[in-house]
Amino acid sequence: MGTNDGGRLFFRSEVFTPAARLRRPATGLTVREEARDIPVHADCDVLVVGGGPAGTAAAVAAARLGARTILLERHNHLGGLSTGGLVVWIDRMTGWDGSLLIRGFAEELLARLPADAVAGPPREAWGSRDAATAAWWALRTAAFHGTVTHSPTVCPEHLKAASLELCAEAGVELLFHAWGAEPILRDGAVAGAIFESKQGRRAVLARVTVDGTGDGDLYARAGAAFADDVDERDIHHCMNTSWTWGGVDMPRYLAWRAESPGEFSEFMRRGKEAVGFFDKAFASWRDDVALFMGPRLAGYSAVMVDDLSAVEVISHRLMFAHLARYRAEAPGFEGAFPMLSAPQLGVRHARRLAGVTPVTRAWWDGRVSAEEIGVSPSLAPAFAPVSVPYGAILPVALDGLLAPGRHLACDATSHSFLREIPQCWLTGQAAGVAAALAAGRGVAPRAVPVGDIQAALRAQGAFLRLPAEGSAPASFALHND
């Protein structure tokens, strides 16, 4: 049971460590920062802060509609956690019947990757319930509940490159090494952002700003309401730095796991006993590269620097503790070497927007929102695909800003799947379209008719279930809540 909503818990956290004791005590001291004029670096239609899956999709979608678009990112690459966080397992984009639900930008970006940069089931296998096929893909993270799904693992460098190319082709202007520090507020609405950089503090003015930071940095600082409650036992708020190892023989390891389950669970038990938190290796896009997206550490805040620092230290220590045991005991890992610890710390949850239409567990009943901007696969076959409404990325009161990605408006258990990479591409694309339309018309994002956003999304290849204008009404019930 999730404590937030009384529902069933799907993915558990590994450990809950109260982090408060790791934090420095408050000094009670302050310093005064003097007021000063800040140079305006640029003036644009749409400013996207954060170049993760949501921000990249938003920037490309907005620029394609003719908006002058700037994408500002604190690191040196695009893709956010899907590249810099080494979260290279792109979760399900298909429904349990194998139909492709998350399309548009997601489909286009993945289609750009060369064949040797993607590992996943072929299209004809999506939705297959054949026991042998599902068992084979289950070990390679592409089958769940006995069903083969479209959830490939990808090469992070190729994903970065494809993201860059899509931005360049659309005319997105990139600003790397720029940390979005403060929203600029005019008459209570967001009108751009101040960023911190090697050039000092500078400003970008914008008609519409998209907060793609994943942590709601901009909307929180602009005063928008948000939730940051966590369910201690649920995975959704766990943090850790992922890593990859090279020099492994994944097929040999996976065969061992499948053929000697007793030996494997004994290996895991001994590892847990020796190391404390011990994780399974995941298959990656290459047979000689292993992926670790845990151990998942709970009880830390994603917006407190002492907590972030502690998670980095623990994760890096755990990586080497794992390496010693895997090398010594796991078939296929004798020659493993540390390849990369993720440049970006893995944060699943920091803040969730107080949005106009939050997705709650009630939405898992198959309702289709009249303001649908996309369709998410559900957590389990017992649930219907989930309608994602425009109001999930629209703040209740704050104007001038949209908030796609993992900090959107939803309850804690719906967050478990709405934060996944494909869903962030989905909400990001919708935010970009809405931002460009709002900027072009000189209106607030909430004033853009949802039908116009839906039409533009469809034109960009997104999948929506509402009937196209002039066509016969579909047979599903429409809800507008």
Ligand SMILES: Cc1cc2nc3c(=O)[nH]c(=O)nc-3n(C[C@H](O)[C@H](O)[C@H](O)COP(=O)(O)OP(=O)(O)OC[C@H]3O[C@@H](n4cnc5c(N)ncnc54)[C@H](O)[C@@H]3O)c2cc1C
């Ligand atoms: C360990 C782990 C495992 C996961 N497993 C999976 C999985 O198997 N499959 C799956 O699909 N999803 C998985 N997820 C979830 C998924 O990776 C994220 O939820 C998703 O990447 C969020 O996308 P986003 O664009 O909202 O944010 P992010 O990916 O976090 O991107 C945000 C970007 O904004 C930048 N940024 C942040 N703040 C600022 C600022 N103030 N100024 C400038 N730039 C800023 C960051 O540098 C980053 O590039 C996992 C997450 C974690 C942590």
